[in-house]
Amino acid sequence: MRYMIGANTLEENRFKTISDFKWCIERGGEVEFCVGERVFGVFPKLRRAPEAPMQILICEKFVEDQQATELWYSTADESLEYRIDGIRLRDIITEVEVTDRTI
Numbered sequence: 001m002r003y004m005i006g007a008n009t010l011e012e013n014r015f016k017t018i019s020d021f022k023w024c025i026e027r028g029g030e031v032e033f034c035v036g037e038r039v040f041g042v043f044p045k046l047r048r049a050p051e052a053p054m055q056i057l058i059c060e061k062f063v064e065d066q067q068a069t070e071l072w073y074s075t076a077d078e079s080l081e082y083r084i085d086g087i088r089l090r091d092i093i094t095e096v097e098v099t100d101r102t103i
Helices: 018-026
Strands: 031-035 038-046 055-061 071-073 097-101
Touching: 018 031, 018 038
Parallel strands: none
Antiparallel strands: 031 038, 031 097, 038 055, 055 071
16 A cells, blocks of 8 residues: 655644754654745754764855855754854744744
């Protein structure tokens, strides 16, 4: 028997609480969200270099100099300090449009 897994709605993807975001990231969930017309990605469980510890990368996607928007964090709580136009992610994560989310 075949099963089709449908895509989540924007409401299902939305983070209802900060704890919901932290839980997702701590378990390796990747997130893509929009702030206005800009798209950002959160990528946990990455290493900057082979010998480096696992970290969380946040960056703006689909821009010419993506590396200039990258910041690396050790914890999900720290990643909430990422700033978009001077506003901390912690202050907007429950309001942004989450377009893709694993976990």
